[in-house]
Amino acid sequence: MKKVATREAYGEALLELGRENPDVVVLDADLAKSTKTFDFGKHFPERFFDMGIAEQNMIGTAAGLAAAGKIPFCSSFAIFATGRAFEQVRNSVAYPHLNVKIAASHAGVTVGEDGGSHQSVEDIALMRVLPGMTVFVPADAVETRAAVRAAAGMNGPVYIRLGRPGVPVLHEQSLDFKPGRAIKLRDGGDAAIFATGIMVSMALEAAEILTGEGIGVRVLDMHTIKPLDEAAVLQAAKETGAIVTAEEHSIIGGLGGAVAETVCASHPVPVYRVGLSDVFGESGKPAELLERFGLTPARLVTAVQEVLKQKAAL
Amino acid sequence: MATQEEITRLEEKARQLRRHIIRMTGAAGSGHPGGSLSAADIVAALYFHFLCLDPARPDWPDRDRFVLSKGHAAPVLYAALAERGYFPVDELLTLRRLGSRLQGHPDMKHLPGVEMSTGSLGQGLAAANGMALAGRLDGRDYRVYALLGDGEIQEGMIWEAAMAAAHYKLDHVTAFLDHNGFQIDGPTRQVMSPEPVADKWRAFGWDVQVIDGHDMAAILQAVEKARAVTGRPQMIVAETVKGKGCSFMENQVGWHGVAPKPDEVERALAELA
Ligand SMILES: Cc1ncc(C[n+]2csc(CCOP(=O)(O)OP(=O)(O)O)c2C)c(N)n1
Numbered sequence A: 001m002k003k004v005a006t007r008e009a010y011g012e013a014l015l016e017l018g019r020e021n022p023d024v025v026v027l028d029a030d031l032a033k034s035t036k037t038f039d040f041g042k043h044f045p046e047r048f049f050d051m052g053i054a055e056q057n058m059i060g061t062a063a064g065l066a067a068a069g070k071i072p073f074c075s076s077f078a079i080f081a082t083g084r085a086f087e088q089v090r091n092s093v094a095y096p097h098l099n100v101k102i103a104a105s106h107a108g109v110t111v112g113e114d115g116g117s118h119q120s121v122e123d124i125a126l127m128r129v130l131p132g133m134t135v136f137v138p139a140d141a142v143e144t145r146a147a148v149r150a151a152a153g154m155n156g157p158v159y160i161r162l163g164r165p166g167v168p169v170l171h172e173q174s175l176d177f178k179p180g181r182a183i184k185l186r187d188g189g190d191a192a193i194f195a196t197g198i199m200v201s202m203a204l205e206a207a208e209i210l211t212g213e214g215i216g217v218r219v220l221d222m223h224t225i226k227p228l229d230e231a232a233v234l235q236a237a238k239e240t241g242a243i244v245t246a247e248e249h250s251i252i253g254g255l256g257g258a259v260a261e262t263v264c265a266s267h268p269v270p271v272y273r274v275g276l277s278d279v280f281g282e283s284g285k286p287a288e289l290l291e292r293f294g295l296t297p298a299r300l301v302t303a304v305q306e307v308l309k310q311k312a313a314l
Numbered sequence B: 001m002a003t004q005e006e007i008t009r010l011e012e013k014a015r016q017l018r019r020h021i022i023r024m025t026g027a028a029g030s031g032h033p034g035g036s037l038s039a040a041d042i043v044a045a046l047y048f049h050f051l052c053l054d055p056a057r058p059d060w061p062d063r064d065r066f067v068l069s070k071g072h073a074a075p076v077l078y079a080a081l082a083e084r085g086y087f088p089v090d091e092l093l094t095l096r097r098l099g100s101r102l103q104g105h106p107d108m109k110h111l112p113g114v115e116m117s118t119g120s121l122g123q124g125l126a127a128a129n130g131m132a133l134a135g136r137l138d139g140r141d142y143r144v145y146a147l148l149g150d151g152e153i154q155e156g157m158i159w160e161a162a163m164a165a166a167h168y169k170l171d172h173v174t175a176f177l178d179h180n181g182f183q184i185d186g187p188t189r190q191v192m193s194p195e196p197v198a199d200k201w202r203a204f205g206w207d208v209q210v211i212d213g214h215d216m217a218a219i220l221q222a223v224e225k226a227r228a229v230t231g232r233p234q235m236i237v238a239e240t241v242k243g244k245g246c247s248f249m250e251n252q253v254g255w256h257g258v259a260p261k262p263d264e265v266e267r268a269l270a271e272l273a
């Protein structure tokens, strides 16, 4: 399957938006080549602002641009855009509900060799907790383009989580992407895997393996973490009674947290969260790190088996 | 004044650090050679002439401290720590590997001799200030050195720390600015100019010297002078060349965060022999 990094797709989508809408402006913090805002900067130099290594100032400036009618897209690594500038995002962007889009790359452990200081496994939680913030975690290039366009088209703050490595292109160009609407990629009645970002393709692989064992697994692509598709979550809770969540993020506060909160509130069933178990990342090759932290199809298979045991024990 | 012999010894140490930087990043296949090479002379002067340390007791309370605020230059720090005896020199080749103590950016939790975990730019100077404040409270006379990048000082927190160090009269803090003129997106003057740097630090209440950051005698003299300053923190603006010592890397923005390939490692080592 063809592989494209979501950050690459972001760079292309920005260029497209730049041509269509003169109000789209882009800010970066000395990482334009990595976040892929560089091409936008080349084509629209007057609408591109490299703020230097100053993420807080980047977010604050974007707030001002948005308050004056522009549609700013801000990019840096996820750890710096959401972590370093968190309080600026909260008080200058989310609190006044300004039209700022934060598109951050190098999320998760697939950053690789740079190590734990650079691997954001908290950003979904940080952004999800903010009232009015939309949170997109695209699984592939097609979804990234759709999320970027949706973000530009809606009024209010949006966080888009992007990755460094190439990931399989799962979707057709004709994808019907609706913010807040999960995409069911596979049906099944025994258990459901809610996956986001790079874990979506792994969830499909796991479901394939489990089908071979006679276990029917539903796979949902959660490109939007907020607003969460609660209907899809509750439907799966009722119809399968066993849920696994999968994310390249801490199991605290991210997709797993959101799904568990929803299930607990309305229809409690066992929820098994796959992600980083309250630890930081570390240096290594992306593939080694995925293995090290259990972000693999094999791990999802055992997670489904685990949650099925819990369901049977009820 | 240091003798010519001592200067020559330190120059050879700096060359040795540079060879390690090339080998380590080459073996890792990733990492940041440019900003490690530009800082090699400063780090050699500190670790092999000034810092009062005991590698057998990394937590000795009276030791001098060095904070690598520009944490991506980890290779130059690791090379100095290994040469100083904190861990075997062979371990340098594990840089950035899964399970290595030599993380992509310095991790004080795992590697002895690392005084502060860094990598997120802009945070090291504040930590250095904290160490100096603690030293003052405890009646200890150790000094704290910090190394900052000229792109890094675009971070607002650097200037918050600059203000605090002067406010609290932290004369045991000596910072270096690796003024190599480049960051990732291009020359610092084009991306987000931090100039004029010396005037800014002076305006923030620091004692400021501007030196050639590759002239060992000048580095030694500047630190001696800084140590004699009382009542104020000291900034040594070191005019440096990014990629120094490896001709094809010098002043090339592309060598910020790219590792040399095997043939490039050979060429670089030949130049640094
Ligand atoms: C807070 C933060 N933002 C962005 C980065 C990514 N980054 C790593 S090195 C670098 C450029 C550093 O330039 P400079 O301080 O001049 O270092 P040097 O030239 O000495 O290598 C950037 C932007 C980071 N590590 N931390």
Ligand SMILES: [Mg+2]
Residues within 6 Å of the ligand: B149, B150, B151, B178, B179, B180, B181, B182, B183
């Ligand atoms: Mg620099």
